[in-house]
Structure formats: structure tokens, C-alpha cells
Amino acid sequence: MASLCRQIIRANALKTTLFSTARRGYADRMLPDPLEHATGLERKELLAMQSGNDDPFNMKVLKKAAGTRDNPTLVPSCFDARIVGCICEEHATAVNWLWVHKGHPRRCECGHWYKLIEKTPL
Ligand SMILES: [Zn+2]
Secondary structure (H helix, E strand, C coil), rough: CCHHHHHHHHHHHHHHHHHHHHHHHHHCCCHHHCHHCCHHHHHHHHHHHCCCCCCCCCCCCCCCCCCCCCCCCEEECCCCCEEECCCCCCCCCCCCEEEEEECCCCEEECCCEEEEECCCCC
């Protein structure tokens, strides 16, 4: 019985030593920086965000400008056209989608104007 108790005590001591060593080993290590592993567009996005641009692909909702023909809401795009979703009324439950082409400002059904402006790609 005494030898069984000694074996259990040794096993618990060994387990404690192993776990504490493992914890110490992981405690001083950190997860790698995602920028070190990112490539392509993801890397460009992370670099842009690091330099202070929090919306490098212009995916955030735009605030509407006056929306007149002379002062339209400017929509940045790297391409010749872009799809714009207009929330025509404040509590509208549907989005009105329309294409806006470069050089041709477009009027939504609600009367709001949109104009495409050129943006340099990342
Ligand atoms: Zn609209």
C-alpha cells in the first residue's frame, strides 16, 4: 500500500512538472503576426490598414452628399463601373441597386445622384 501511494505521488509530481514546463514554454511565445504570413491582396490590405486606411477597398457605407446633379454622391472605383445600393428612404426595407458608369452620373429612382470617381488600385 505504501509503495502504491509513493508511485501515485511520483506520478502526480511528474505530471505537475511536465505541465508547468509546458506552460512556461508557451507563455513566452506569442502568435505570429498575420502580416508575416499574408500574401497578395490580403497583404496589401493589411499594409493599407497599418498605414491608417481603415477602408482600403471602399466597402464601407458612404454618407450621402446633397445628391443633386451638380453635387452628387461620389463613388470611388478602380473600374469603369460599380454597383451602388441606394437606401432611398431612412426606414426603407429594400435597397435599390443601380450601375454607375465612369463619366455618366446616374440618378436613382428617389432622385439622388451618384457619380463615379477614379481611384487608384492598391
Ligand atoms: Zn434611391
